[in-house]
Amino acid sequence: MKLPEAVEENLSFLLAELDGQLALLGVYFRDPQTETAQRLVQRAGYAQNLSERVRKGCLTGMQRGKGGAARDLHLKGVDTIARNLETTARLARRAVRHAEDVERNKLLRADAYLTPVKLVRDTVARVPDALRSRDSHMAAGIGDTARLDAFYDRMFRTYTRDMRETRHTEDLSHALLTASAVHRMGEALRGIGEALLSINIGQTVQFERYFTLRSVLSGMAEDDADITLKPLAETRSGSAISGVRMAGGKGGTVDAVFKDGARKKVKQERVGVKSWNSVYPGLAPKILSYEKRGDSxxxxxxxxxxxxxxxxxxxxxxxxxxxxxxxxxxxxxxxxQRTRADTPAEMKAMEQLARRMPDVYRLHPSFAVGPQRIQGAGIESFDALVAAAARREAALPAPLSVWIHGDFNLDNVIYDPHEKKIRLIDLHRSCYMDYVQDVSVFMVSNYRLQVLDAATRARIAGVACAMHAMAAKFARSQGDTGFEFRLALGLARSFASSTRFVLDPGHASRMFLRSRYILERLLAVPEGGETRFKLPMRVLFDG
Structure with a gap:
């Protein structure tokens, strides 16, 4: 993909300028002279100005809107490369300033810097070829900081040993800062390598994610040119989800979903998918590959x-x-029906809610109101209502268990209209549990949709109420007389806890007040009268 002329020209000038500055840095460490240091420091504005010109050119190119998302990503990547090149130049000047503050040159051990500075210079020289050829192996090599890390570790040990053995701690402190500046050039090179990789595969990617992707695709795609990534989502737990398109056999393509993140979370997802394929085959997606790397x-x-x-x-x-x-x-x-077991299940909705309320209060501090009195009438705090409801809940377990999704939000349910088939995703919380858990989460995930027009709100209410009607019919068929009371507990939990994902104060307040209303209603039921409890569902979900 051809870059705008202004971008290509200024990037070339920036690369040449940085090469000159790194050459001067090498000259300085070969023979530390103040005159050389001053020549380098005096070039402070050159790289910054060129980097800004590259950025302006990239922004102009993106604003023109030609070429779509792929071109925008390419231009963003080039801007990132330019900023990291300018950072490298700044670190070169910082290194020479700290080195100049070392009064006893022998303590600096200047000759130890010749190899890492040459390494940085040679690596920067490979950037144009890597950008032009879209060679991911070359990009990965540019971002490989192992040798700079080893250099810094060695110098750190040397300088700290010298600090213990001499009194010249000020000189050695400046020497250590010099080593740190050169070492940090590796961070800039890593940023350049990641930008090049992102350009190549079509999505912003960090090194760890790239190598995990290559591992998980081992044997499926020979080259990065065969892979296209499309971001789909980022979960609240930190996992990233991308669509992957790979060149398949006979000229076709293979579509898949790549999900990576913390090892524990991804492992739970894998176990959940396998469990579903065992318990109810055909509902969960198939696992094509699984890889682990350290904590990821x-x-x-x-x-x-x-x-x-x-x-x-x-x-x-x-x-x-x-x-x-x-x-x-x-x-x-x-x-x-197929997974039903006569094992009582405890949803522990109030326990879940109590754990999540600190996060709710952080986002909506106005919800954290203590007990009050109005016209002589006492009003309990929300937390007190939750604690009281938890005691009632503990005495009313579900009489049966079923296999549930565990995070049954609208966006975790897929419907294929051609096959007329339901499929489920994001299965890391699946287990045997009270089916009310899934029912309540699904109903509130409808309500929390931040759409305000009356027709859509009525439709949302209809979907939630239809789910309630279906589940209530199932409960009657199973003799589950406590269904409505437990559902109220689940709804109260989900209405309140979901506000930690809702920034709009009006919508969050409506949800929180519904939770409070439900808790007050169910706590007003005399013990023993739970089986006769019902909520006005249509009223709750309208508006």
Missing amino acids: AALLIEHLNGETFEDIVLGGTDSELGAAQKALHKTLRDIW
């Missing part, structure tokens, strides 16, 4: 055709939504 891990899983339930609720036609609901309700009933 990655999954390559089957790409599922269809749309998320959220997209259907917000953008589908009435007939599309009706078909999706019919398939979802049928699938859930079938799962519950």
Whole structure:
């Protein structure tokens, strides 16, 4: 992809300027002279000005909107390269300033810097070829900081040993800062390498993620040119999810989903997928590959055709939504019936809510109100209501267990209209549990959609209430007389805890007040009267 002329020209000038500054730095360490140091320091504005020109050229190119997302990513990558080149120049000047502050040149050990400075200079010289050829192996080599890390470790040990053995700690402190500046050039080179890799594979990527991706695709794609990444999501737990398209056999393509993150989370996802494929085959995606690297891990899983339930609720036609609901309700009933076990289950909704309230209060401090009195009437704090409800909940476990999703939000449900089939994703919390857990999460994930027009809100309410009606019918068929009371607990939890993901104060307040209303209603029920409890669902979910 050809760069705008102004960008290409100024990037070339910047590379040449940096090469000259690194050459001067090498001359200085070969023979430390103040005159050489001053020549380098006096070039302070050159690299910065050229970097700014590259940035302006890249921004102008993106504003023109030609070439789409791939070109924008390319220009962002070039801007990142330019900024890191300028950072390298700044670190070169910083290194020479600290070196000049070392009064006893012998303590600096200047000759030890010749090899790392030459390494940085040679690495920078490879940047144009790596950018032009889109060679990911070359990009990875540019970002490899191992030798600079080893240099710094060696100098750190040397200088700190000298500090213990001499009184010249001030000189040695400046020497250590000199080594640190040269070492930090490695961070800039790593940033350049990551920018080059991002340009090559079509998505912003860091080294760790790139190498994990290469590992997980081992044997599936020979070259990075065969791979296209498209960002799909980033989970709240820190995992990143990308769509992957690879060149397949016979000229075709293979679509998959690449998910990486903390090893524990990814492992839970893998276990969840395997469990679903054992308990209810065909609902979860297939695992194509799994790799772990240190504290990180990655999954390559089957790409599922269809749309998320959220997209259907917000953008589908009435007939599309009706078909999706019919398939979802049928699938859930079938799962519950096939996995039903006569083992009591404790949802512990109030325990979950109590753990999440500090996060809610951090985002919405106005919700944290203590007990009050109005016209002589006492009003309990929200936390007191949660604690009281927890005591009631402990005495009312579900009489049965089923296999649940565990995080049954709208965007974790996929409907394929061609196959008329429901599929599930994000399965790391799946387990045997009270089915009310999934029902309540699903219902509130509808309500929390931040869409305010009346027609869409009515549609959202309809989806939530239809889920309630289906689940209530199942409860009656199972003789589960405490369903409505437990559902109220689950709804109270989800209404309140979900506000930590809602910035809009009005919408968050409506959700929080619904939670409080539910808690007050269920706590007003005399003990022993739980089976007769019901909430006005349509009123709760309208508006």
